[in-house]
Structure formats: C-alpha cells, structure tokens
Amino acid sequence: MPETFFPEKFADISETKPSHTSVPHIDPAFCATTRAYGALGENGPIAQMSIERRALLPDDVAIDILYCGVCHSDIHMVRGEWGEQRYPMVPGHEFVGRVTAVGQAVTRFSPGDYAGVGCMVDSCCTCANCEAGLEQYCTAGATLTYASPDPRGDAQTQGGYSERIVVRERFVVKVPDGADLATTAPLLCSGVTTFSPMQHWRLGSGQGFAVIGLGGLGHMALKLAVHRGAEATVFTTSEDKVQDAYDMGAKDVVVWHPEASNPIPLADELAKQFDFMLSTIPFPFDLAPFLPMVRQDGAFVNVGAPGIIGGVTGAGLWDQRRSLVGSCIGGMPETQDLVDYCCANAIRPQIELIRPDQITDAYLRVENKQVRYRFVIDLASNRAG
Numbered sequence: 496m497p498e499t500f501f502p503e504k505f506a507d508i509s510e511t512k513p514s515h516t517s518v519p520h521i522d523p524a525f526c527a528t529t530r531a532y533g534a535l536g537e538n539g540p541i542a543q544m545s546i547e548r549r550a551l552l553p554d555d556v557a558i559d560i561l562y563c564g565v566c567h568s569d570i571h572m573v574r575g576e577w578g579e580q581r582y583p584m585v586p587g588h589e590f591v592g593r594v595t596a597v598g599q600a601v602t603r604f605s606p607g608d609y610a611g612v613g614c615m616v617d618s619c620c621t622c623a624n625c626e627a628g629l630e631q632y633c634t635a636g637a638t639l640t641y642a643s644p645d646p647r648g649d650a651q652t653q654g655g656y657s658e659r660i661v662v663r664e665r666f667v668v669k670v671p672d673g674a675d676l677a678t679t680a681p682l683l684c685s686g687v688t689t690f691s692p693m694q695h696w697r698l699g700s701g702q703g704f705a706v707i708g709l710g711g712l713g714h715m716a717l718k719l720a721v722h723r724g725a726e727a728t729v730f731t732t733s734e735d736k737v738q739d740a741y742d743m744g745a746k747d748v749v750v751w752h753p754e755a756s757n758p759i760p761l762a763d764e765l766a767k768q769f770d771f772m773l774s775t776i777p778f779p780f781d782l783a784p785f786l787p788m789v790r791q792d793g794a795f796v797n798v799g800a801p802g803i804i805g806g807v808t809g810a811g812l813w814d815q816r817r818s819l820v821g822s823c824i825g826g827m828p829e830t831q832d833l834v835d836y837c838c839a840n841a842i843r844p845q846i847e848l849i850r851p852d853q854i855t856d857a858y859l860r861v862e863n864k865q866v867r868y869r870f871v872i873d874l875a876s877n878r879a880g
Contacts, residue, residue, distance in 0.1 A: 531657035532851045532872075533585035537575040541854040544583060546657065549648045553600035554664045558610055559878075563590035563655040564681040565849075565870035566711060567777050570858050572642055577801060580642060587655030587872075588614040588640040589684035591676050601664045609670035611834060613683035614824045616640050616652060616666045628828035630666075656854065658878055668831050671838045678843040681711065681869045682834050684824065685844060689716035690833045691825035692773065692796045693723065700724030702770040707751075707785065709736045710861075711844070712775035712798065714868040717743050718842050728769070730759070730785075733864050751784075759784045767791070767815065775799045781806040786817065794818040846871045 528545040535542060551557055569586035571577045591611040594604050604610060617638035618630040625633050638646060641654030647663070654660075670679055689712055698704060704725035706716040713729070720727045721744030728747040729740040740748045751759045758781070759765075765788045772789055774780075776799045783806030789795050795817065797804065812819060825833065837843065845868045849857050857870045 529657055529659040531585045531653065532854060533583050533653070533656060534573045536582050537573075537580065539573075539582075541573070541656070541851075541858070543851070544585075546583075546585060546653050548659055548661050551596060551598045551661060552647060552663075553598040555598040555661050556594055556601060556604050556610065556664050556667045557596040557659065557661050558592040558612070558667070559595050559659055560590050560592040560655055560657060561875040562592075562677045562680040563587045563872045563874060564684065564711075564846075565854065565857055565861065565872065566684050567861055570861060571777065573858075581651055584642055584651075585653035585656050586641055587657070588612075589680050589682070590655035590660075591670055591680045591683075592660075592874075595659075598664075603664060603669065604667065609672075609674070609676065611668040611670050611679060611683050612640060612655065612660065612662050612666065613668070613687060613830055614640055615827075616643075616662050617646055618666075620665065628826040630826050631824045632826075656851070656872060658874055666827060668827070668834050671835060674834075674838045675843065676875075677848060677871050677873070678846055679834065679838065680871055681715070681844040681846065682837050683830065685711045685715045685869060686719075686837060687825035687830045687833045688712055688798050688822075689773065689775070690719055690836075691829055692798065692822035693719060693771070694829065695822065696771055696794050696796065698723055698725055698771050701726065703768050703790065704728070705730060705769045705772045705788065706775060707772065708775040708777075708799065709733065709740055709868070710775060710777075710864070711866075711869040714739075714743060715844055716773050716775060717745060718844075721745075722840060722842055725771075728765075739867065753780055762787070769793060772796065773798065779803050779805065782819075783807075783811070786811045786819070787814075789815065789817045791815040792817075794820055797821045798823075844869045848873045851877050 531546045532541050594608040594610050597604050615637045618625050618633035619635040622634040641652050643652045645652045702725050704720045705728040706713050707730040709731040726746045729745045730749050730751050737748045762784050767790045769788050770793045772795045774797045779800050779802040782804050849870050860866050
C-alpha cells in the first residue's frame, strides 16, 4: 500500500447534535441586518445589499467574516448555469472570520476565536454518512452555505460575501493560532475538494499524479500532491501558466487544446503513466484522450464538471481495470484536518485580495483565466473603512 502523508484519526466534532426544533437562545444583537454583496437576478452584477441573519440557536456560532474566497462555482450559481436559482443570492462558501458570540450549548468555540466555514452549514447529522463524518454525502441532502433552503430559518441560506453569519457549530472549523487568515479562506473549498480524494484514494510518495486545470482548485491540488511526494504533471490550456506550474513543483507540464483534433500531442507517450488523475475542469470536456493515461487499477477522479463528460467507453475502463469516479468537497472532520495540515506545513493558495466593489470585475477575470490563482474578498478592511 502506498505511503500516505496524513493518516491521523479524524477529530471528533459530533459531540452535540441539538434538534433543529430546539428552543432558540435569542440574542437581539444577532437579528440585525448585515451588509452583504450578491446578485439580484440572473446575470446581474454583484451589488451591495442588506440581509437578515437569524438569532443564535443553542449550538450556533456567530462570526464576523474577514476574508472570503471567490470560487468559480459562485459564478455558475449566480448566472443560473447549474439550474434555476432564487434571488437575491449572496454567494461565498470559503471564508474565515472572528467568533463574536456562541450559543449556550457550544463547546468548541469562544468569542475571539478565529473560525472558518466551507461549502456546508447543516445536514441531518444522524444518517450513516453523517455519523461517519461524511456530511457532504448526507442521505437527506446537506444544506449548502448559500442557495439552499435553510432548515433553521425561513428562507434560503446566504453565503460569505457578507460581514456576518450564524452557523451551526458542527459546520464551523477552528483556524489555528497564527494562521494567515486571507490564505486560509480558500482552503475551505479549493483545498478540501482536492485533498479529500487524495486521502480516499491514498495518493502517496512516488506515485504518478496528474491534475487537469491549473486554476483555484488545480493549483491547490498540485501543491498538496507535491507535498505528499507524488510525481506531479499538470495539464493546462494556458501557456502563461507553465512556469508557474514548475515553480509549484510540477515534474512535467503539458499544454492541451480541448477544441483541437489532436488535443494532447504527447498522449501516446503518457499512456499508463498515472496512478491518479484529477480533473478540476468546471465544464464538460472530452475524456477520451486522458483515460488511456491511467495505469492499471488507477483512478480518474472528477471534482470539476457537473455536466456530461464525453468520450468514455466501456473498453477504456475495463482495459487496465481503471476507475472513473467523482468526489465532492469533504466532510467536516476532513476539512478540519486539511486546515490544520496546510497551516502546519505552510501550504498556502496563491491569492489576490480584492475589495467588494471589485467582485463583478473579478468574475470576468476568472472566466478569462486572469487570476493567479484565487481571488479573496477583503471584508476586514472594508468593515474598517
């Protein structure tokens, strides 16, 4: 079995599971409006607005948000590209901040602590998957940080492009003392989304690893794989990212052209080279050129495109007993482990800080592949101003 770099037992974060119908511990200070930034309609710009945050329930944590990452999925959601949406919508599912108050049943946080929130804010907490710390696969359906019906409120959830939020303690991650808060924020999505499949498929030292796409997720996948001792190859469509990939530790970099008749000129040379391939591409693409690169009993893992991925044949799978699989973010114990791991080992995303009034322009730059490699909204300075 290959060596893995993070075999420690997951932390136990399930000590309290109050019912959604628990009598709330009302604190009027947390019923007030808060400033937020979101979309009023499909394809609309990101605009300042006011939203309501609920009062604290006994197991809730109130957080003043300081930094929030901009994920490509925020753009897809705001524009209704992944299905019909309700507006107004406040995106943001990777953010850190300072705890300002806690409910009376909270045991892991105190006011003044630094905390983070990722892609989920609730689940049933009682099914087998939740009991195993895999809340993202809750059989009743996890509650997403934004654009989900809120089981604890009277509307839909609203995310981290805002100055304050109230979240159930189980879904809040402790941020280690001394962590750089701005670069910690993207770990709550881009970090754990790429870390989780590496853990599950036990990517280890000396194995052949490839990541397709060098964006917010892809560059974190590269850094994590390199730190685990894997021999990493990057497939990118951007010539101007080649040197960056090498600087982050890639052994090889291949520029591929999805629309070309011969998209990967080196495909034959790369046949059966990788134990683990990870696709972070956020849109459907042709898998046919990539699948032959997976070795016997290797895995091709999709964490990107939610739509149909073409080019898959039965023969392409049973040849070499390859696996074609998917992975969705990470559970809460794994998310805490990832944050601790990255902070302890100085594994940080490369970010560009922006003001809230720059979000709409940032969306365009993400689409044009002009960010290196994650925008982070500076809400701390914005609040101070």
